[in-house]
Amino acid sequence: xxxxxxxxxxxxxxxxxxxxxxxxxxxxxxxxxxxxxxxxxxxxxxxxxxxxxxxxxxxxxxxxxxxxxxxxxxxxxxxxxxxxxxxxxxxxxxxxxxxxxxxxxxxxxxxxxxxxxxxxxxxxxxxxxxxxxxxxxxxxxxxxxxxxxxxxxxxxxxxxxxxxxxxxxxxxxxxxxxxxxxxxxxxxxxxxxxxxxxxxxxxxxxxxxxxxxxxxxxxxxxxxxxxxxxxxxxxxxxxxxxxxxxxxxxxxxxxxxxxxxxxxxxxxxxxxxxxxxxxxxxxxxxxxxxxxxxxxxxxxxxxxxxxxxxxxxxxxxxxxxxxxxxxxxxxxxxxxxxxxxxxxxxxxxxxxxxxxxxxxxxxxxxxxxxxxxx
Numbered sequence: 001x002x003x004x005x006x007x008x009x010x011x012x013x014x015x016x017x018x019x020x021x022x023x024x025x026x027x028x029x030x031x032x033x034x035x036x037x038x039x040x041x042x043x044x045x046x047x048x049x050x051x052x053x054x055x056x057x058x059x060x061x062x063x064x065x066x067x068x069x070x071x072x073x074x075x076x077x078x079x080x081x082x083x084x085x086x087x088x089x090x091x092x093x094x095x096x097x098x099x100x101x102x103x104x105x106x107x108x109x110x111x112x113x114x115x116x117x118x119x120x121x122x123x124x125x126x127x128x129x130x131x132x133x134x135x136x137x138x139x140x141x142x143x144x145x146x147x148x149x150x151x152x153x154x155x156x157x158x159x160x161x162x163x164x165x166x167x168x169x170x171x172x173x174x175x176x177x178x179x180x181x182x183x184x185x186x187x188x189x190x191x192x193x194x195x196x197x198x199x200x201x202x203x204x205x206x207x208x209x210x211x212x213x214x215x216x217x218x219x220x221x222x223x224x225x226x227x228x229x230x231x232x233x234x235x236x237x238x239x240x241x242x243x244x245x246x247x248x249x250x251x252x253x254x255x256x257x258x259x260x261x262x263x264x265x266x267x268x269x270x271x272x273x274x275x276x277x278x279x280x281x282x283x284x285x286x287x288x289x290x291x292x293x294x295x296x297x298x299x300x301x302x303x304x305x306x307x308x309x310x311x312x313x314x315x316x317x318x319x320x321x322x323x324x325x326x327x328x329x330x331x332x333x334x335x336x337x338x339x340x341x342x343x344x345x346x347x348x349x350x351x352x353x354x355x356x357x358x359x360x361x362x363x364x365x366x367x368x369x370x371x372x373x374x
Contacts, residue, residue: 043210045249046217047107052248052322053220053241055115058082060237060317076121077154080326081161083116087327088165092173101209110252110328115244117158119283119324119352120290121316125150126349127291127356131364151349158330221245236313243318247286251323254278258332275344276332279325286324287352290316291359297374298363309374 059079066075090097090108097105129146132138138146206214224241227234257278293316296304304312329348333341 043101043103043206043213044106047101047103047213048111048248048252049217049245050213050220051107051111052115052244053224055083055112055248056240056244056318056321057237059116059118059321060240073153074125074150076118076125077157080117080122080154080158083113083325083327084158084161084330085165085168086116087113087331088162088167089169089172090165091331092166092169093176096173096176101207101213103210103213106252107213110255111248113327114251114325115248115322117326118286118321119326119329119348120286120320121324122150122154122326123287123349123352123356124290124294125154127353127360130353131361133364154326155330155345158326159334162327162330162334235310237317239310239314240316240318240321243314244322247319247321247323251279251282251325254282255328257281271343274336274340275347276328276336279328279332280344280348283324283329283348284351284355286320288355288359289323290320291356293320295360295363299374304374312374 062079062082063075066078068075087109090105090113094105097108126147128134129150130143132143132146221242224238227238228242231238255278258276293312297309297312297316329345333345336344
């Protein structure tokens with residue numbers, strides 16, 4: 001893949017809290033298309049594998065930490081906020097991350113943030129409140145209020161965390177530029193020089209950080225497989241570590257539809273032009289999969305075994321959790337025009353809830369459900 005020349009943007013000194021007499025010339029790399037499929041075994045993929053596994057661990061254990069009797073708010077909201085906050089910081093430091101390794105930038109944003117946050121589990125919580133699966137003595141109106149509370153608090157807190165991350169990222173970028181200019185006496189390293197990459201398979205052309213990411217991805221996958229084999233009690237999490245990268249890589253490829261959707265645009269009304277179809281499809285597909293998994297976990301169709309429960313939990317926390325994302329969802333809402341932003345958020349939520357109702361809701365209304373099977 002050949003990189004085009006990077007454009008130069010000047011950062012005014014008056015925006016910086018530091019006293020520096022000259023402007024900093026910041027090289028901002030242009031947007032690059034996703035690499036072709038032949039590059040799938042390079043640093044980007046293994047970076048996504050490694051960071052998605054880290055994201056699964058953070059999400060699962062942080063949710064468990066904040067889930068307890070008498071909790072003031074559901075535990076999942078904290079992981080959503082954390083992932084969106086990191087995404088906001090990474091968005092502002094994109095040039096710095098790419099200067100060290102494009103795979104690092106992709107790994108942190110798409111791999112880590114996308115795997116910490118989860119759109120499908122958010123939709124499951126909303127569905128559970130609408131249908132009162134906890135069997136509280138609520139009226140249907142109270143059930144509706146509960147679902148809307150989960151919807152609005154998660155969406156609002158996620159967007160707020162993203163904006164906070166962007167503000168912190170701006171300050172971190174200014175501090176980095178000042179440190180490089182005044183202490184290191186060198187130009188800030190904010191983008192790699194334009195150069196031709198002969199292919200990600202050519203290991204001799206990888207940066208040192210690329211090699212570290214490749215090794216981390218391979219070692220992480222092997223370690224997860226070993227834990228699955230040797231530690232049966234942790235299989236609900238360790239198997240999820242193997243399923244998570246599959247969902248992350250699928251979402252990464254679907255992201256190409258966010259910009260390359262001309263064929264889709266021709267088949268849809270003009271009002272839908274500009275929607276990030278890749279993220280939309282990933283979130284809807286993951287939500288539909290989680291609805292099916294939720295049915296199987298409750299034992300409505302067939303009573304699952306212990307091993308089946310491990311696999312179902314891995315599909316839920318690993319594949320569905322990493323295939324769907326709120327961090328990218330919130331970032332896209334933040335940059336789209338207001339009308340298109342509201343349309344995108346509305347379509348994503350309504351379609352996901354419709355699938356949950358059609359797939360799982362009908363079973364819960366017509367069958368005797370044992371909610372404690374898995």
